[in-house]
Amino acid sequence: MEMQAKVLGASPFQTFRYITLPLIAPGIISASSMIFIVSFSQYFLTFLIGGGRVVTFSMMMFPFIQSGDRMMGSVFSIVFILTTLICLMIMEKAIRHYYKNGNFFYS
Template sequence: MKRTNASGAVTFFLLTAAIGLPLMALLIGSVGKRWYFPQLLPATFDTEAWQQVASGKVWEATLTSFGIAGVVTAVAVAIGFPAGRVLASRQIAGVNVIRLLLLFPALAPPVMLGTGTQVFFTLTRLSGTTVGVVLAHLIPAVPYAALVSTGIFAGFNFRLEEQARTLGAAPWQVLWFVTRPALLPGVITVAFFSFLISWSQYALTMQIGGGRITTLPMLVMNYLGGGNPQFASAASLMMIVPTLLIIALVYKQPGNAQSGQW
């Protein structure tokens, strides 16, 4: 028992260090200048980067990222969740082949996806537009949403819906009173991962946006490319905050808060 507790404590410490140390480095880096190896702390401190974050440029990029990620999330859930239901219920032939095909855009390098997509989007004049960036983000987001939804529906008892219909429930009643309570945590999980895929996307945004659509990841990479790690650290922290808030909201869902699970 003591060995188990010790092992758990070590694991918790390592996980905390793995997450906390990079965040601490970003926080210090966002207010520090001239931080060179092997110095433990920067030579000077100021808030210039955070003043830049408060400027219109960073907020505009943040709102653009939120807008694109929000649309991608809504569309990915609307397409991926019903697709996951069909795949889990095996109502169509060749389910395993379809799952294998879905893995390709979900796991393929974004640069490879962007290269082929850019050619098509250039011909259709979608390159360099917000609509084009949204469609590009959907390429990995929708298959991922469908695959995650398939796993969620695999644990769902479809007979509950059949029993409700047998007892005279209308389709909307089955959806609202039977399906919704059982699958709402799953919908939130799918939405969470779909949002993250779009929110953190850089390669597809760069290739399809052509530098005209500036999102927060684009801004971070621009700061890094310009040799400004202080501004990059501050913008990176801006990227992390929404993710942490979403994790907190997902964890606070009734089904998750009681069990401590997703």
Template sequence: MSRFSPLWRWGGGALLLIWFVLPLLPIMLWSLADRWPTGDLLPTWGLVGWREAYGDHMVPALLRSTVLGLIVAAIAVPIGALAGRALGWQIGGRHPWSAALLLAPIALPPFALAMGLDVLLLRLHIPQPVAVVVLLTVFAVPYTTYIVRSAYAGLDSQIEDQARMLGASATQATRKVTLPAIAPALWAAAAMAFLVGWSDYVITLIIGGGRLVTAPILVAASASGTGNEPLTSALAVAVALPLVAALLIGRLVRR
């Protein structure tokens, strides 16, 4: 097979690598820097950003984000898994309306729904954290539903009949055969739902009204504020690194 000329391949490849890696470098460098004197190619290394982040209540904020991500996953995965089963196996028909409805949040601007819900909170007497969780779950459900739906679509529904025919009750068939078969999709769905809760900014900002301080809230406050690059970068890395680590660990486990 003939190939493109080396100029295209090397030039283009190098540009793509630079394009993808360059935007991540500032927070990586600044998070390990105390200062960056003008004219220097690299900063003066140090951990002042992390010390300040710790003083800025980074740890409790990370914990709040973790809890938020876990709660969103704990709700969005089961209800998405149920819907994904109905859509993937087309139980009782193709359900075009449900399929469209469950995809709709992808199109809707989160800030607008957050404003709409926030206006109602006082009237409905719903606590703010509950409303944050509910709305984040709405935005996580499309992912969990469609990830599980694909897994069911790739699994012959006769496998449950087979389990029944070997003496399993309906519950046993689902628990001992179907769920293990779609387990990778359930984990992927949980990861997506966690990501929605962990990385949310605008819904927590609008509905939380500044009282629910999650890690992204700290990042945004620092990034838009005084120009403390080491602090902003340390907080940003603290939000991004666990996700990257989880992704890499997930890849290793799958091998």
């Protein structure tokens, strides 16, 4: 499709905007939501690299779980689960919209 667009006189920007980006958009949305979920749940890697100075959601949640404050740990866990579910629902809705209408950007 990209080669055909170039043969028909499209510029590289037009080829990217109208051909390449709509074709790779579902993958970009899926990958970005998975990146969000994985990075949101990283505790050890954040602790190791940040040395305890980088505060993330999991860095706030783990001390409550380890200290035995199960109520606060469960509240943080529910918030974590809800944000993950919301992210997945947004991803699914965007991809469903893509396959129903044919693209993300021009409908």
